[in-house]
Amino acid sequence: MTVPAYIWALFFGAILTVSACSQDDCQGSDMDIDEYVTAKIDSLGGDTSMLNRLIYIIDEPGGTERPTATSQVEVTYTGKTTEGDEFDSTGDVPVTFPLDQLIQAWQIGLPLIGRGGRIRMFVEPRLAYGANEAANLCPNTALIFDVQLIDFE
Numbered sequence: 001m002t003v004p005a006y007i008w009a010l011f012f013g014a015i016l017t018v019s020a021c022s023q024d025d026c027q028g029s030d031m032d033i034d035e036y037v038t039a040k041i042d043s044l045g046g047d048t049s050m051l052n053r054l055i056y057i058i059d060e061p062g063g064t065e066r067p068t069a070t071s072q073v074e075v076t077y078t079g080k081t082t083e084g085d086e087f088d089s090t091g092d093v094p095v096t097f098p099l100d101q102l103i104q105a106w107q108i109g110l111p112l113i114g115r116g117g118r119i120r121m122f123v124e125p126r127l128a129y130g131a132n133e134a135a136n137l138c139p140n141t142a143l144i145f146d147v148q149l150i151d152f153e
Contacts (some may be wrong), residue, residue, distance in 0.1 A: 028138035029082045033124045036082040036142060046120070054108045055122040060148075062117025067110055067152040071099045075110075077147040087137055094150045103128045105145070113149050121145045 031039070037048060037055050046057035067073050074096045079088040099107060105127040113119050123143040125131070131139045 026133065026136050026138040027081050027083070027085045027087050027141065029125075029140075029142040031082055031142070033082065033122045033142040036144075037122050044120075048122075051112070052108050052127075053124060054105050054127055056109050056112065057120045058113060059118040059120060060116065061113055062149055063114030065114050066112070067099055067149070069100050069107060069111075071152040072096055073099050073102075073110055073149060074151040075147050075149055077145055080144045081137070082142050082144065087135065087143075099152075105143075106147070109145075110147065110149060115149060115151055118146070118148045121147065 029036075033055060037044070041048070044057060046059060048055050048057055050056070074094045076090045076092060076094050077088075078086060078090075080086050099110060102110075103123070105121050105123040108127070109119050109121045121144070123145065125140040125142060128134075128143050129137060129139075129141070133139055137143075
């Protein structure tokens with residue numbers, strides 16, 4: 001028996017509807033990162049800088065030695081959306097990652113600080129996960145990361 005094309009279209013449409021990210025089941029951004037920083041500039045508590053479209057504030061520069069693209073970085077961090085929803089955090093427990101396998105924002109931002117340094121990164125979607133869903137984040141979500149660089153090799 002051959003299934004008519006319109007049945008397949010209805011079936012796949014239903015699957016896409018069930019699996020699509022909606023504001024009810026994922027966290028998103030209420031404004032782009034430039035709007036967020038402009039709106040919050042007085043309350044951010046530091047001077048913002050920009051490198052390769054990454055807006056950041058160095059809260060503590062740390063040591064003079066800096067990680068490179070091939071470094072293993074040990075960090076603690078908290079990630080939030082521009083709406084203030086926390087989507088990920090290590091708490092006080094450090095984790096180690098290969099820097100070259102992290103999102104582009106971290107590859108740009110972490111080499112700006114040394115051991116013991118702290119940076120706040122305001123990340124537009126193209127420097128994070130872009131149009132892809134990641135964990136519980138909606139596509140094209142602007143993010144804010146507070147990161148402390150504990151160590152690197």
